Amino acid sequence: MIESTLLGEDEATAQAARHSAASGLPDIAVSPAQGRFLQMVCELIGARRVLEIGTLGGYSTLFLARGVGVGGEVVTLEAKKTYAKVAQENFDASGLGDRITMHIRAALKSLADLDGVFDLTFIDADKPNNVNYVEHALCLSRPGSLIIVDNVVREGNILDPAEGDESAKGTRALYEHVKDHPRLEATALQTVGAKGWDGMMFLRVKS
Template sequence: MGEGWQAVDDYIAGKLLGADDALATTLANNEKQGLPPIDVSAVQGKMLFLLAQIAGARRILEIGTLGGYSTIWLARALPDGGELVTLELEAHHARVARENLERAGQAGKVDIRVGPAADSLAAMTGEAPFDFVFIDADKQNNAHYVEEAIRLGRPGTTIIVDNVVREGGVLDADSDDERVIGTRALFDMVSGNPRLDATAVQTVGAKKWDGFVLARVR
């Protein structure tokens, strides 16, 4: 079945996305530099692009840069004068992302901040609110990241949290996997937060069986 999921993703990408030299070069450079191949798929990247445009985002926050593949998709969605702040733990990943963003012509829109995301978020005070937040980092802290997204957002801010199904692992209340524990804590936090309207969508494709939370700040 996994091969079929990949084939359908390839079909969708071929029909609706087409070739993209900048993104292909980004993935090749990520592999060359030893980054893990955990970027969003091409069709998911285009979804992020469209959702950010639908939200009318002028300021975007991304938690988890890796090599900047999703960052490029999101930066492309910004209008002239828009800004994307992206948080990355690893200095090496951030260097690779800067190379990729420069090559893709998006570096001028993006502010990469290096260090633990919780620390970078705590230091963010007095900034203009973000219109769109994409969270794709350490799953153990997802609930905290959503709380910070609410604090740094505004009524109407869109929040996307990736990798929340984990091939069904989210159903295992007895799991000792910290990523599953963190994901279940995320669902508990979102379901009990009066400031959020939210749903989650399961996905299958190049990234196997997973899904994302889609939320809007009230």
């Protein structure tokens, strides 16, 4: 209902999704509605430089690239060369590739070498490193910048993470880390839809 009535046809991102699936990438990208939301957030806050941690096939990257507009830049980090190859093919086919710079190595290594400042950071990578990613993003942000972290509800598993669920444990640790953080104002929204029951955390940099 949401996609058919509100989003309309979007061949560039639809083709990216098809190509990612055909290339064997896992079906863990944001939904079309979430992608449009990320694009609109970029536009609403006037983001011109965006950092993305976790490229996968570049589906969310394309929405962010639209959001920054002509002359804007999305810097996206991907550790897996096989994923990065598919993402680059999607960027080239979309016509938005000139707005995207991709770094292919472990995100923590790339983050150590990046220069700020970013207006928005979108984190959707390995969850055990969520706290590390947020702290790096904070170093690359300015007061008023926004940090968005995906998959922060995980079907409620964050309430009582199973012994071997490192993703839920990492996400739970993120809540504890930001709850009294002196430089961050935080909230989270739960989502139910094409990607199941999950949510996003929103962190505004205060100082």
